[in-house]
Amino acid sequence: MLDKKDQQILTALQENARISVSDLANTISLSDTPCLRRIKKLEKEHVITGYHASINPKKLELNVLVYAFIRLNQNSVSAADLFEQSIEKLPHVLECSVISGSYDYLLKIIANDLESYEQFVKHRLGSLSCIANIESTVVLKQSFTKKQLPL
Incomplete structure (x- = not known):
């Protein structure tokens, strides 16, 4: 405590x-x-897990934020492990969460523009045989983001 x-x-x-x-x-x-x-x-005690610089993505021409809902083609440990290991290697994927409901995963992805996101989906995500379906939601405007946890 x-x-x-x-x-x-x-x-x-x-x-x-x-x-x-x-x-x-x-x-x-x-x-x-x-x-x-x-x-x-x-x-x-791993309460503090690291120290990081907060970087403005727009200054790096990373202008598009997308949430992608992923459904795997089978609900198995091997498919989940393959997916998670593959996704972790992709630098544009900022977060990967296992979720409940119609989809198995929610990814937070950053890209330069919509065209580069399309290429990412076709060539990186689309090449993973364990994925059955991808549904993308493009963020039009991020009102705010909090970095600090409530204590």
């Missing part, structure tokens, strides 16, 4: 993962060593 200080550390790191331990310790009224000890404990 996380105590108040751990929650304060996580909140501060979600806002700025590059904050120095000294500044973080000051912010939450701890000295440096106990603060660092808590951070290391949170990392060891």
Whole structure:
């Protein structure tokens, strides 16, 4: 269970993962060593799983965001394993979730434009024999995205 200080550390790191331990310790009224000890404990317990830069996709000409619903041609462990291993290797797939309902997976995919997404579907997803059906939903506008988890 996380105590108040751990929650304060996580909140501060979600806002700025590059904050120095000294500044973080000051912010939450701890000295440096106990603060660092808590951070290391949170990392060891896999509460903190990494530190990342937030990059604007538009600056990299990645202008299209698509959610693709995937149905596999068979509901088996081997088909799921093959699909997941294949999808994980594709850099344009940002997220892969197992879902309930009519489809087996939901993918979050980023592409330069609709033409490049079409090529991705035809040549990358379409080449996977384990896929029976793909239904795509193009995001017209992303109102907001949150990077911080509620603590």
